[in-house]
Amino acid sequence: MKLFITACVVAACVPATGPAAAQEKAAAITPKVLVVTMFEVPGDAPGEAQRWIENEKLTTRIAIPGLSKAFPDLLCNEEGLCLVTTAMGYANAASSISALVLSDRLDLSHSYILIAGIAGVDPADGTLGSAHWARYAIDGGLQWQIDARQIPKAWSTGRLGIFSPTPKDKPKPDYGTEIFHLNEPLTKRAYELSKDVKLEDGDKAKEYRAHYQNPPANQPPAISICDTVSTDTWWHGSLTSKAMNDWAKLMTDGVANYCTTQQEDNATLTALSRGAGMGRIDMSRVALLRTASNFDQEYPGQTPDQSLHAESGGFIPSVENAYLVGSRLTHAIVSDWPSWKDGVPAN
Numbered sequence: 001m002k003l004f005i006t007a008c009v010v011a012a013c014v015p016a017t018g019p020a021a022a023q024e025k026a027a028a029i030t031p032k033v034l035v036v037t038m039f040e041v042p043g044d045a046p047g048e049a050q051r052w053i054e055n056e057k058l059t060t061r062i063a064i065p066g067l068s069k070a071f072p073d074l075l076c077n078e079e080g081l082c083l084v085t086t087a088m089g090y091a092n093a094a095s096s097i098s099a100l101v102l103s104d105r106l107d108l109s110h111s112y113i114l115i116a117g118i119a120g121v122d123p124a125d126g127t128l129g130s131a132h133w134a135r136y137a138i139d140g141g142l143q144w145q146i147d148a149r150q151i152p153k154a155w156s157t158g159r160l161g162i163f164s165p166t167p168k169d170k171p172k173p174d175y176g177t178e179i180f181h182l183n184e185p186l187t188k189r190a191y192e193l194s195k196d197v198k199l200e201d202g203d204k205a206k207e208y209r210a211h212y213q214n215p216p217a218n219q220p221p222a223i224s225i226c227d228t229v230s231t232d233t234w235w236h237g238s239l240t241s242k243a244m245n246d247w248a249k250l251m252t253d254g255v256a257n258y259c260t261t262q263q264e265d266n267a268t269l270t271a272l273s274r275g276a277g278m279g280r281i282d283m284s285r286v287a288l289l290r291t292a293s294n295f296d297q298e299y300p301g302q303t304p305d306q307s308l309h310a311e312s313g314g315f316i317p318s319v320e321n322a323y324l325v326g327s328r329l330t331h332a333i334v335s336d337w338p339s340w341k342d343g344v345p346a347n
Contacts, residue, residue: 032080051323066099093264101275116326121292123217125259129317140231157243194328200320204313211299226259230266237304238297293318
């Protein structure tokens with residue numbers, strides 16, 4: 001146990017020149033698990049990082065050049081669990097993860113990586129506080145877009161693939177970051193480990209979700225496997241949700257079931273995949289969890305702008321549940337490292 005922290009201290013203190021640089025490289029921090037969160041909030045209310053920091057005793061701080069000025073340190077404990085907070089949005093997520101991947105203070109080549117954050121949720125697939133492990137992350141921003149007031153009458157949306165004739169035509173994956181397929185054995189194992197977690201809920205969330213007519217939106221939060229769409233734009237409303245559902249299915253030949261929307265995951269996964277190409281990351285060890293802080297669309301009788309600005313009561317349950325569900329996976333890995341060190345165990 002102590003060797004992990006000793007390595008951290010040595011790596012933080014040795015100057016990176018001459019023989020000392022070799023010593024620093026030899027003493028690289030080697031997390032068993034790296035948790036990636038996107039934000040923390042000032043004051044008493046927890047953000048995505050706080051419960052991890054408190055409950056996992058992440059008291060060792062290691063400054064990593066290139067991280068966000070708001071969150072400049074990697075936080076670790078003696079058990080081999082570390083956490084980074086990237087700051088929100090594509091640019092921050094990609095930049096912070098790239099800084100970690102390229103840092104000689106870290107050896108992440110055998111680390112499991114859990115992206116754990118909050119999201120909007122499609123009421124057809126979840127409710128406030130629900131938790132969703134992702135198989136696919138689909139970029140919802142790499143599109144052409146025409147204002148809906150000017151689209152052809154035959155089109156259902158003004159969103160279409162780049163260089164595609166219509167919204168129904170699948171574009172070529174020219175960017176290389178349009179779709180990430182997470183390791184299904186790891187996703188399924190994460191779900192099995194966490195499916196019976198008692199999720200947090202709240203009176204305000206219960207009252208708000210009752211406005212939705214059908215399950216699972218009007219039911220207590222639950223845990224599932226589905227898929228997530230990433231985009232920097234905070235879109236909202238049932239029509240855009242349908243367009244994003246159609247986009248996710250189009251890009252995965254009908255396989256993906258969009259349930260959550262968030263700002264960072266394809267950017268984070270792009271930076272990690274670059275690291276994998278350098279032998280610094282193992283993409284088969286990356287898991288993705290999003291918990292629902294709000295619905296992505298209005299309830300019957302409500303307008304999309306009212307829904308967008310509503311205080312639904314889902315925020316606190318979502319940040320609590322991201323930890324409760326995600327920690328089932330991290331605890332399993334850290335506590336039984338011999339079974340996990342060579343890859344996802346069969347059982």
